[in-house]
Amino acid sequence: MTFRVLVLNGPNLNMLGTREPDLYGRETLADIEKSCAARAKVLALEIEFRQSNAEGEIVQWIQGARDSFDGIILNAGAYTHTSIAILDALNLSDVPVIEVHLSNIFQREPFRQESFVSRAAEGVICGFGGHGYQLALEAMAQLLSAGETA
Numbered sequence: 768m769t770f771r772v773l774v775l776n777g778p779n780l781n782m783l784g785t786r787e788p789d790l791y792g793r794e795t796l797a798d799i800e801k802s803c804a805a806r807a808k809v810l811a812l813e814i815e816f817r818q819s820n821a822e823g824e825i826v827q828w829i830q831g832a833r834d835s836f837d838g839i840i841l842n843a844g845a846y847t848h849t850s851i852a853i854l855d856a857l858n859l860s861d862v863p864v865i866e867v868h869l870s871n872i873f874q875r876e877p878f879r880q881e882s883f884v885s886r887a888a889e890g891v892i893c894g895f896g897g898h899g900y901q902l903a904l905e906a907m908a909q910l911l912s913a914g915e916t917a
Contacts, residue, residue, distance in 0.1 A: 769813050770837040770911040774803060774900065775828060776818035777844030783869075791869050792896050799897040806901045810908040822846055822853065829856035837911050838863045840903045847872070847882045857887035863910045865903045868893035 776796060779786060784795035800816045807814040815836070819825050825846065832839050839862055846853055847868070857864050866884045871894030873880050885891055889910060892899045 769811055770908070771813045771815070771835065772807070772838045772840060772904070772907055772911075773828065773832045773836040774800075774814050774816045774840045775825060776816075776842050777825060777846045778820040780842060780844055781818050781820070794897045799900055802897060803900050803904060806904050810904055812904060812908055812911075814904070822850055826852050826856045829853065829860050833859070833861045836862060838865070838907045840865045840867055840900065840907060841884060841888075842867045842869070842900075843884050847884050848878055850883055854883040854887055857884065860887075863907065863914070864888045865907055865910075866891045866893075867899045867903045869896050869899060870894060 780796050783791055783799070784793050796818060803814060803816060817828060825843070829839065839857070839860060841857070841864060843850065843853055847866070864887050866882065866888040872882065873893070882891070890906060892902050892906070895902060
């Protein structure tokens with residue numbers, strides 16, 4: 768069975784590669800998407816990769832995921848620390864969620880250390896740059912496979 772996973776990216780992640788490269792690296796979101804597609808194929812996952820700077824659009828995608836996807840991997844960007852609407856949508860999604868961040872949010876400013884997304888997530892992967900998405904895909908594949916046999 769092939770599981771479908773929605774990989775969502777929040778505000779400013781479309782600027783990766785040029786946005787604070789000392790902090791976020793030179794890898795672009797397109798580079799991350801390409802590496803995720805390759806890893807997903809190995810893991811027998813089908814992924815859909817999306818990015819939006821609009822909170823409402825992200826909420827709508829999460830709401831729609833419950834009928835079309837088996838899991839969500841989310842880098843909500845700055846909305847991680849501010850969006851109760853995203854948290855509410857995740858809680859309603861009825862699918863496993865993995866939170867991912869390029870930087871280690873726990874080594875950053877105090878306001879970045881609070882995550883609303885974490886309250887709905889099975890786990891959090893942070894600090895590994897773009898490779899964190901591949902780690903999230905591996906974790907999601909394991910979660911979904913375990914759920915299939917449980």
